[in-house]
Amino acid sequence: MKNQAYPFYFASGALLLYGVFFVLPSLLGFAYAFTDWNSYTTDVHWIGFDNFITIFTSTKGYLRYLQNTVVFTVATIVLKTVIALGLALLLTHGVRRLANLYRLLMYLPAVLPMLVVSLVFASILDPATGLLNTSLRAVGLDLLALRWLTDIQLALPSVIGVDVWRGVGYIMVILIAGLQAIPKDYYEAAEIDGASGWTVFTHITLPMLMPVLTVTTVLNLLYGLKVFDIVYVLTNGGPGRVTETVYTAIFQDFSKGRYGLATALSSLLFVVMVTLGYYTIRLMHREDVS
Amino acid sequence: MAPKSLRQGFYHLIAIAACVVTGVPILLVFINALKTRAEASSMSLDLPVDPQWANFLVVIERGKLLTAFGNSVLYAVGATLIGMTVSALAAYVLSRNRTRFNNAIYFFLVMGIAMPTNFVTLTRVMQWTQLINTQAGIILLFAATQIPFSVFLIYAFIETLPRELDEAALIDGCSPLRLFFTVIYPLLTPVLVTLGVLNILGIWSEFLLPLYYLNRSTAWPMTLAIYNFFGQYQSDWSLVSADVVLTILPIIVIYLLAQRWILSGMIAGAVKG
Numbered sequence: 237m238k239n240q241a242y243p244f245y246f247a248s249g250a251l252l253l254y255g256v257f258f259v260l261p262s263l264l265g266f267a268y269a270f271t272d273w274n275s276y277t278t279d280v281h282w283i284g285f286d287n288f289i290t291i292f293t294s295t296k297g298y299l300r301y302l303q304n305t306v307v308f309t310v311a312t313i314v315l316k317t318v319i320a321l322g323l324a325l326l327l328t329h330g331v332r333r334l335a336n337l338y339r340l341l342m343y344l345p346a347v348l349p350m351l352v353v354s355l356v357f358a359s360i361l362d363p364a365t366g367l368l369n370t371s372l373r374a375v376g377l378d379l380l381a382l383r384w385l386t387d388i389q390l391a392l393p394s395v396i397g398v399d400v401w402r403g404v405g406y407i408m409v410i411l412i413a414g415l416q417a418i419p420k421d422y423y424e425a426a427e428i429d430g431a432s433g434w435t436v437f438t439h440i441t442l443p444m445l446m447p448v449l450t451v452t453t454v455l456n457l458l459y460g461l462k463v464f465d466i467v468y469v470l471t472n473g474g475p476g477r478v479t480e481t482v483y484t485a486i487f488q489d490f491s492k493g494r495y496g497l498a499t500a501l502s503s504l505l506f507v508v509m510v511t512l513g514y515y516t517i518r519l520m521h522r523e524d525v526s
Numbered sequence: 527m528a529p530k531s532l533r534q535g536f537y538h539l540i541a542i543a544a545c546v547v548t549g550v551p552i553l554l555v556f557i558n559a560l561k562t563r564a565e566a567s568s569m570s571l572d573l574p575v576d577p578q579w580a581n582f583l584v585v586i587e588r589g590k591l592l593t594a595f596g597n598s599v600l601y602a603v604g605a606t607l608i609g610m611t612v613s614a615l616a617a618y619v620l621s622r623n624r625t626r627f628n629n630a631i632y633f634f635l636v637m638g639i640a641m642p643t644n645f646v647t648l649t650r651v652m653q654w655t656q657l658i659n660t661q662a663g664i665i666l667l668f669a670a671t672q673i674p675f676s677v678f679l680i681y682a683f684i685e686t687l688p689r690e691l692d693e694a695a696l697i698d699g700c701s702p703l704r705l706f707f708t709v710i711y712p713l714l715t716p717v718l719v720t721l722g723v724l725n726i727l728g729i730w731s732e733f734l735l736p737l738y739y740l741n742r743s744t745a746w747p748m749t750l751a752i753y754n755f756f757g758q759y760q761s762d763w764s765l766v767s768a769d770v771v772l773t774i775l776p777i778i779v780i781y782l783l784a785q786r787w788i789l790s791g792m793i794a795g796a797v798k799g
Contacts, residue, residue, distance in 0.1 A: 242623040249612030257670035265644035330537035341545045347781045349731030351749045365568045413793040465733050495646050502644040513640020
């Protein structure tokens with residue numbers, strides 16, 4: 237009866253598209269990761285773990301790209317979460333009026349294409365003519381008018397800063413929904429007991445918000461590990477290659493025809509992300525039950 | 527303790543400061559889009575002396591924006607229609623008929639939310655299927671990228687629809703396909719609208735997939751067109767700004783009109799219920 241009413245072929249369209257464009261390339265990736273596949277010759281040879289050895293032990297900088305990706309991911313998670321939580325509290329427990337208008341404006345960057353955001357900030361962060369430095373000079377802070385995107389020390393933090401600018405509103409909106417779902421009784425009871433604001437925050441708000449914070453962290457994590465547009469446009473991995481991340485490195489190797497190496501790097505990312513994804517989905521389903 | 531109104535004032539001050547930080551970069555583009563090349567060379571917030579509305583016409587012509595706009599609309603709408611239809615069909619049977627096998631399939635599809643694309647081997651697949659550098663190819667690719675999240679969201683929504691509906695229709699001798707398209711599909715409207723807006727905006731912003739798989743400039747969407755335009759006219763920020771404005775204006779309009787659905791979709795995806 238059920239199989240008649242809900243025939244499995246209904247799922248075939250989704251399975252076909254998903255299988256061909258998602259799963260098949262990933263599986264092929266694992267095979268090609270062990271080859272010297274490149275654009276110079278049509279022969280593909282099995283070379284064992286050589287690509288992975290290149291990634292983990294060579295001086296070609298891959299470890300640096302992995303490290304950059306992790307630094308970017310961790311920094312954006314922490315900054316976005318802390319700022320977004322502050323703003324979410326401000327808009328739910330702070331201001332009484334105009335909260336929706338503020339939220340509307342603060343979320344706006346999240347709907348803009350990352351590419352466009354990056355182009356605009358390439359102009360804002362220009363050392364000579366950019367808005368940031370001209371403003372700093374205008375108020376006498378010439379010392380702070382730095383070479384944001386071309387200084388080796390500053391390039392990655394600048395990219396992180398721009399990404400936080402764009403991503404905070406998104407996390408904030410989710411946290412606002414989480415905060416609004418906390419039953420008011422808890423706060424009323426705490427008020428009767430005369431609890432301080434800080435105690436309320438650490439004993440009610442934060443524990444009750446934990447499931448939502450977990451989700452936003454995972455979302456930021458999955459995004460951070462795959463970061464591409466912003467790095468590609470703002471610094472293109474430079475200066476030198478100090479801001480190169482996994483996805484931009486894959487694109488570089490791909491453009492230069494080093495397909496085997498690019499695939500090995502991609503497969504590595506795949507293993508990490510699917511493992512993280514597996515636990516996330518289990519986590520979300522556990523919450524479903526409660 | 528400070529009087530309440532003073533505290534409120536302080537809160538509003540912080541909120542306004544945050545809005546300024548958010549808004550200034552966007553405002554900057556709108557202002558500079560109307561400047562002359564010389565005025566925009568420093569990209570400041572000074573208002574243009576004489577608004578150059580012609581900048582937009584120049585950009586549309588030189589940046590081939592009409593073609594790019596048409597392409598973006600085609601990709602966004604085409605991929606979203608395909609992606610959401612196959613997702614809704616799959617989510618429906620997987621949610622209604624929960625065998626072990628179907629649960630595994632659901633899990634398999636939803637795992638895609640975390641899966642990174644292997645662009646290198648995907649090139650191979652695109653070559654085999656002869657879809658590389660074709661508009662049909664990019665539409666199918668975009669449709670495929672929507673499937674995991676769409677299935678996830680629709681699946682959860684279908685749980686809220688009473689099964690009695692299906693049973694009544696089936697007893698009346700309705701075929702499964704007719705049942706789905708005449709009874710279920712209309713009821714999915716709220717979740718489909720939300721997903722539709724999110725997916726359309728997502729494709730409008732997508733840069734990486736077309737960068738890999740479309741090298742004909744006539745097939746480029748807005749993002750690639752603007753990136754290429756930026757490469758050619760880097761020194762002319764008034765034109766680049768005008769191009770940016772034309773790219774983000776449709777998004778901002780959609781956002782303002784559909785913010786309720788966008789926000790609810792974002793929240794549903796993350797918080798669920």
